[in-house]
Amino acid sequence: AQSVAQPEDQVNVAEGNPLTVKCTYSVSGNPYLFWYVQYPNRGLQFLLKYITGDNLVKGSYGFEAEFNKSQTSFHLKKPSALVSDSALYFCAVRATTGNQFYFGTGTSLTVIP
Amino acid sequence: EADIYQTPRYLVIGTGKKITLECSQTMGHDKMYWYQQDPGMELHLIHYSYGVNSTEKGDLSSESTVSRIRTEHFPLTLESARPSHTSQYLCASSAGVQLFSYNEQFFGPGTRLTVL
Numbered sequence: 001a002q003s004v005a006q007p008e009d010q011v012n013v014a015e016g017n018p019l020t021v022k023c024t025y026s027v028s029g030n031p032y033l034f035w036y037v038q039y040p041n042r043g044l045q046f047l048l049k050y051i052t053g054d055n056l057v058k059g060s061y062g063f064e065a066e067f068n069k070s071q072t073s074f075h076l077k078k079p080s081a082l083v084s085d086s087a088l089y090f091c092a093v094r095a096t097t098g099n100q101f102y103f104g105t106g107t108s109l110t111v112i113p
Numbered sequence: 114e115a116d117i118y119q120t121p122r123y124l125v126i127g128t129g130k131k132i133t134l135e136c137s138q139t140m141g142h143d144k145m146y147w148y149q150q151d152p153g154m155e156l157h158l159i160h161y162s163y164g165v166n167s168t169e170k171g172d173l174s175s176e177s178t179v180s181r182i183r184t185e186h187f188p189l190t191l192e193s194a195r196p197s198h199t200s201q202y203l204c205a206s207s208a209g210v211q212l213f214s215y216n217e218q219f220f221g222p223g224t225r226l227t228v229l
């Protein structure tokens with residue numbers, strides 16, 4: 001079955017430390033991969049996406065993600081976390097064929113001052 | 114400024130009432146979507162539209178209905194609200210020819226609905 005998984009419901013990290021939010025996927029064919037962030041009482045905001053090309057993708061607010069085809073992963077990273085990064089993070093995937101699109105269940109990131 | 118709007122932001126209403134959640138976008142996108150977001154965060158697609166006069170039901174069964182008479186407008190209606198409809202409703206739009214293309218979706222701020 002095609003899907004996307006975020007294995008951690010909650011991630012806590014100290015301010016200034018590097019952060020990683022994990023995402024793995026399962027789709028037929030090559031994927032389009034996305035990360036979105038949701039702040040309290042707001043809609044989702046696009047952070048970055050992988051379509052093709054360089055496996056390391058850079059996005060908004062200093063975030064980046066690495067596409068790893070062999071591990072079917074697309075983990076979100078940031079070298080130095082800020083308290084303002086505390087939010088919900090959603091990974092999403094679409095196969096390059098068909099119309100199916102899948103959001104992960106979300107990971108709540110808390111950056112501790 | 115190109116954006117996507119939802120009104121109302123918050124709505125508390127009694128059982129049996131008819132409600133319409135408004136969604137408008139100024140980006141000229143053909144593709145529009147409605148998601149229902151559980152209190153626990155997960156998003157479920159309930160409706161989508163390829164363009165004017167085109168609407169489809171999504172993955173999650175919903176008692177709501179939608180219409181798409183104008184490109185910019187994609188309202189969602191509940192004919193008779195029930196407590197089980199209490200949730201956050203997110204509207205989104207995207208550019209491109211395909212549904213869920215490689216283009217990202219733009220989301221509105223959401224409507225938090227509570228049915229008493």
